[in-house]
Amino acid sequence: MAQEIDPKLLEILVCPLTKVPLRYDADKQELLSDQAALAYPIRDGIPVMLPDEARHMDDKEIQK
Numbered sequence: 001m002a003q004e005i006d007p008k009l010l011e012i013l014v015c016p017l018t019k020v021p022l023r024y025d026a027d028k029q030e031l032l033s034d035q036a037a038l039a040y041p042i043r044d045g046i047p048v049m050l051p052d053e054a055r056h057m058d059d060k061e062i063q064k
Contacts, residue, residue, distance in 0.1 A: 039055040
């Protein structure tokens with residue numbers, strides 16, 4: 001079962017590379033940075049905000 005992320009936490013988290021707000025994908029348990037085309041994983045309810053741990057998003061996943 002997917003854990004929910006605290007909405008207050010989502011308000012303050014930004015991409016460490018671009019400093020822009022992130023989108024939350026509850027199904028994949030990821031925080032998405034459209035500008036950097038990276039998806040940061042959420043493990044055990046904790047966002048892993050390391051670019052080296054992020055997954056590269058393909059073009060169809062990025063919101064313009």
